Amino acid sequence: MSGTDYNFAYLDEQTKRMIRRAILKGVAVPGYQVPFASREMPMPYGWGTGGVQVTAACLVPEDRLKVIDQGADDTTNAVSIRKFFQKTAGVAVTERTAEATVIQTRHRIPELPLTEDQILVYQVPIPEPLRFLEPSEVETRKMHALEDYGLMHVKLYEDIARHGEIATAYAYPVKVEGRYVMDPSPIPKFDNPKLESAALQLFGAGREQRIYAVPPYTRVVSLDFEDHPFDPSKAAHPCALCGAEDSYLDEVIVDDAGGRMFVCSDTDYCAGRREAAA
Amino acid sequence: MTPLLEVRGLTKAYGGRIGCAEVSFTLWPGEVLGIVGESGSGKSTLLNCLAGHLAPDAGQVIFDTRGEGPRDVLAMTEPERRMLGRTDWAFVHQNPRDGLRMRISAGGNVGERLMAVGARHYGEIRAQAADWLARVEIAEGRIDDRPSAFSGGMQQRLQIARNLVTGPRLVFMDEPTGGLDVSVQARLLDLIRGLVRRMGLSAIVVTHDLAVVRLLADRLMVMKDGRVIETGLTDQVLDDPQAPYTQLLVSSVLQA
Known part of the structure; x- marks a missing residue:
């Protein structure tokens, strides 16, 4: 089958309109989870079906798309989704953060600060920050509606009581514009400060059928205690390849004798720094 | 003195069956009210209606709030009621698993x-x-x-x-000693009595255990088939029961 057998960006126009309405509502109410009629996509749930639908609804033919998975452009998930849109939308693609207009991401925010011309689309496995604290979805929606968020701090309290510090390292809960508590998808808490960004950030959860958004320059505060403030920690090493000390690092096991190295998780950031140094 | 809680004509029906009907009473600050009756007499329905867990069909529950004086709890908005539920009110469940x-x-x-x-x-x-x-x-x-x-x-x-x-100023207790053995019950009752007296709490205690109300409650309300059939001071009701059902209830207790 050739690419021309698809509508632009795979989804039909009615579906894209439906998703765009959900996105607009999400932008109007920052952090609020908007239900939408998620479609079956040609990939399994958990592989980014929500992000793909949001991206499909945002793309225009002039866009330049970048897809990252855990910061890397060259992993299976990123490569597959990039190919998917190359085939179904025929849009240009890039690995350079600065050149992209739409970036779909799984579990990272690029190190390079984003601009007002960019859209960052997150793949979200579990949109409900209260899910593992309150099993009833009816009750969690009520808690969001009534701004009844004491339970979120109970979780942080438990962390400190058990580990001596807030041990939540990813999917760290944030409060958006002083109102909704939001799960920022499983990004490391190192990335939480970057949620206050110039770019539009959209979150799509396909299986859970929810879309939410953080508009540009929205206030995003990581929850904490007065005497245990939020700490965006990272591994205490420089990148072994580019020497960066300010980027989030992956630990890579390099042999079976305990050898390991720390490298930037954002491959484009790392490559850009090495090019500049060369 | 303003009553802490004033209940007027509280009624709750489950379809055609009566949960509780036309219940009215007044609770004063620092007072402990016991509600006794057999299983199915509407005690728990009444307590859940008072605490806002169930929506009654008719009646008023007027609580003397700290900020704004007496207000009908049933006419409050959900956020206000929730706020009340975790500041001025407390609810002790029979099964700790429900409350913890x-x-x-x-x-x-x-x-x-x-x-x-x-x-x-x-x-x-x-x-x-x-x-x-x-x-x-x-x-x-x-x-x-x-x-x-x-x-x-x-x-x-x-x-x-x-x-x-x-x-809190008002505590609802639903069979607080149910399912505990007698020596543990005794210590728990002792503890509750001490806390209630020291903190000056008002409490509504629902139980079928007459020993519990004898120890805790100042006043007693006896319920049968969803209606209040007798009220009075605890000792008065237990020692000189008037209604036939109360007489039966009191005489049914085994004397150890």
């Missing part, structure tokens, strides 16, 4: 109400939790244990600590 978070440590359980009303200082929350655990005779070293590792009596005491930490 079993997967969260004892300290977290006690601290939850504090965090729900805006406490954001870990050290202070923990200090208050430790203080309350001591007051209900739970060793401080168990603050990080989960309630599932506690005995039934300890779980019930933990539930009480968790409820009283925000200094």
Whole structure:
């Protein structure tokens, strides 16, 4: 089958309109989870079906798309989704953060600060920050509606009581514009400060059928205690390849004798720094 | 003096069946009211209607709020009622599993109400939790244990600590000593009586155990088939029952 057998960006126009309405509502109410009629996509749930639908609804033919998975452009998930849109939308693609207009991401925010011309689309496995604290979805929606968020701090309290510090390292809960508590998808808490960004950030959860958004320059505060403030920690090493000390690092096991190295998780950031140094 | 709680004509029906009908009473500050009756007499329905867990079909529940004086609880908005439910009110369930978070440590359980009303200082929350655990005779070293590792009596005491930490003025108790053996019951009753007297709490205690109301309650209300059939001072009702059903109830107790 050739690419021309698809509508632009795979989804039909009615579906894209439906998703765009959900996105607009999400932008109007920052952090609020908007239900939408998620479609079956040609990939399994958990592989980014929500992000793909949001991206499909945002793309225009002039866009330049970048897809990252855990910061890397060259992993299976990123490569597959990039190919998917190359085939179904025929849009240009890039690995350079600065050149992209739409970036779909799984579990990272690029190190390079984003601009007002960019859209960052997150793949979200579990949109409900209260899910593992309150099993009833009816009750969690009520808690969001009534701004009844004491339970979120109970979780942080438990962390400190058990580990001596807030041990939540990813999917760290944030409060958006002083109102909704939001799960920022499983990004490391190192990335939480970057949620206050110039770019539009959209979150799509396909299986859970929810879309939410953080508009540009929205206030995003990581929850904490007065005497245990939020700490965006990272591994205490420089990148072994580019020497960066300010980027989030992956630990890579390099042999079976305990050898390991720390490298930037954002491959484009790392490559850009090495090019500049060369 | 303004009554703390005034209930007028409270009625709740489950379809054609009556849950409770035309219940009216007044609760004064510092007073403990016992509600007794057999299973199915509408005690728990009444308590759940009062505490806002069930929506009654008719009637008024007027509570003397701290800020705005007497207000009809049933006419309040949901956020207001929830706020009341975790500040001025407390609810002690018969089964501690219903009132506790079993997967969260004892300290977290006690601290939850504090965090729900805006406490954001870990050290202070923990200090208050430790203080309350001591007051209900739970060793401080168990603050990080989960309630599932506690005995039934300890779980019930933990539930009480968790409820009283925000200094409520009105406590609803549904069979607080149910399912505990007699020696544990006695100590728990002792503890509750001490706390109620010291903190000047008002309480509504639902039970079928006459020994519990004899010890705790100032006044008694006897229910049968959803209606209140007799009210009076506890000793008066228990020692000189007037209604035939109350006579039966009192004479049914085995004398040890």
